[in-house]
Amino acid sequence: METRVIINDERCKSCNLCVEICPEKVLRISDRLNPKGYRPVELFDNEACISCGFCYLICPDAAIVEIRRPVKAKV
Amino acid sequence: MKTLYKVPGAITDTPTTYCPGCPHGVAHRIIGELLDEMQLTKKTVIVWPVGCSVFGYYFIDTDAVEAAHGRACAMATGIKRTHPESFVITYQGDGDLASIGIAETIHAAARGERICVIYVNNGNYGMTGGQMAPTTLLGQVTTTSPYGREAHANGFPLKVPEMLAAIDGPAYIARGSLDNAKHIIQAKKFIRKAFKVQVNNLGFSLVELISSCPTNWKMTPEESLERIRKQVLPVFPIGELKVDEGVA
Ligand SMILES: Cc1ncc(C[n+]2csc(CCOP(=O)(O)OP(=O)(O)O)c2C)c(N)n1
Ligand code: SF4
Numbered sequence: 118m119e120t121r122v123i124i125n126d127e128r129c130k131s132c133n134l135c136v137e138i139c140p141e142k143v144l145r146i147s148d149r150l151n152p153k154g155y156r157p158v159e160l161f162d163n164e165a166c167i168s169c170g171f172c173y174l175i176c177p178d179a180a181i182v183e184i185r186r187p188v189k190a191k192v
Numbered sequence: 193m194k195t196l197y198k199v200p201g202a203i204t205d206t207p208t209t210y211c212p213g214c215p216h217g218v219a220h221r222i223i224g225e226l227l228d229e230m231q232l233t234k235k236t237v238i239v240w241p242v243g244c245s246v247f248g249y250y251f252i253d254t255d256a257v258e259a260a261h262g263r264a265c266a267m268a269t270g271i272k273r274t275h276p277e278s279f280v281i282t283y284q285g286d287g288d289l290a291s292i293g294i295a296e297t298i299h300a301a302a303r304g305e306r307i308c309v310i311y312v313n314n315g316n317y318g319m320t321g322g323q324m325a326p327t328t329l330l331g332q333v334t335t336t337s338p339y340g341r342e343a344h345a346n347g348f349p350l351k352v353p354e355m356l357a358a359i360d361g362p363a364y365i366a367r368g369s370l371d372n373a374k375h376i377i378q379a380k381k382f383i384r385k386a387f388k389v390q391v392n393n394l395g396f397s398l399v400e401l402i403s404s405c406p407t408n409w410k411m412t413p414e415e416s417l418e419r420i421r422k423q424v425l426p427v428f429p430i431g432e433l434k435v436d437e438g439v440a
């Protein structure tokens with residue numbers, strides 16, 4: 118399954134606002150480091166993400182680059 | 193997959209210089225989205241202030257000038273009058289707009305200059321280390337009000353939109369907030385209206401955005417947004433304060 122939330126690791130400042138606002142609690146601060154020394158956020162449960170866009174809206178650093186929703190296949 | 197939200201092209205690839213969790217970046221993204229959606233990016237001139245957003249021209253990809261502290265509305269007046277085909281915005285903090293630049297702001301509004309003012313109020317002078325601003329709340333501790341702002345010594349918080357709504361010049365005046373997703377969507381609606389005012393040649397528009405300064409407030413970003421909800425919005429309520437006829 119393709120990701121519903123595209124994250125730009127290099128722009129993330131680990132502010133935690135997206136983690137707090139996510140209604141499904143599917144984001145977390147990772148244990149990786151980006152070039153600026155911040156730990157970028159990651160989506161750990163793509164299936165549970167509801168593509169609400171709250172993380173995109175609250176992110177001050179345009180690190181949540183894109184929110185997508187799967188298109189239902191026509192039967 | 194269907195794209196629901198996407199960072200607009202008007203936002204550059206340059207990471208911002210703001211502290212983690214500083215809502216200046218949210219204000220930038222909203223402006224960038226609207227400029228792209230309304231196809232204004234190429235004809236826009238943004239007049240940037242002195243303050244933390246002094247490097248804004250690295251982050252939003254439009255023509256730009258950097259005004260002396262507080263003088264953005266005066267500079268924008270000159271640009272709009274000599275280049276009426278340009279779309280002219282000022283982006284200013286509360287120290288910049290409401291303190292050193294209050295004269296320029298009031299007279300640009302009173303003249304009904306055809307410019308849009310984006311006014312980011314975080315209740316202190318962020319860039320210089322969190323001094324008291326005209327917008328600082330009563331009781332709020334800052335580096336220059338170490339015992340909390342006191343009315344008898346320091347006066348009362350200045351409500352710029354309420355002030356400007358009382359004069360005839362402006363066509364559209366509103367106050368939004370950047371503390372949660374719903375308010376961010378609403379703030380974008382207000383700014384869209386403000387931009388339309390200039391597109392339709394109706395006059396002066398200003399949108400105040402209630403923001404935070406986690407670094408100088410000495411709070412986590414989440415705590416700073418909580419403080420907006422609990423303490424700032426009761427004093428600076430959200431809404432439209434002046435909507436002239438013809439503004440949609
Ligand atoms: C003429 C002049 N006076 C004072 C300063 C110092 N100064 C730099 S930024 C600033 C205040 C900025 O505060 P605000 O407009 O609230 O923006 P913020 O940094 O909070 O976004 C001051 C007083 C200056 N640069 N120029
Ligand atoms: S789109 Fe909504 S559910 Fe998905 S990660 Fe972002 S905030 Fe959480």
Ligand code: SF4
Pocket residue numbers: 128129130131132133134135136157158175176177178179180181213
């Ligand atoms: S809101 Fe943006 S900058 Fe903050 S942790 Fe989430 S992705 Fe990173």
Ligand code: SF4
Pocket residue numbers: 209210211213214215216244314318319404405406407408
């Ligand atoms: S000092 Fe305050 S206003 Fe300036 S970038 Fe940091 S958090 Fe933002």
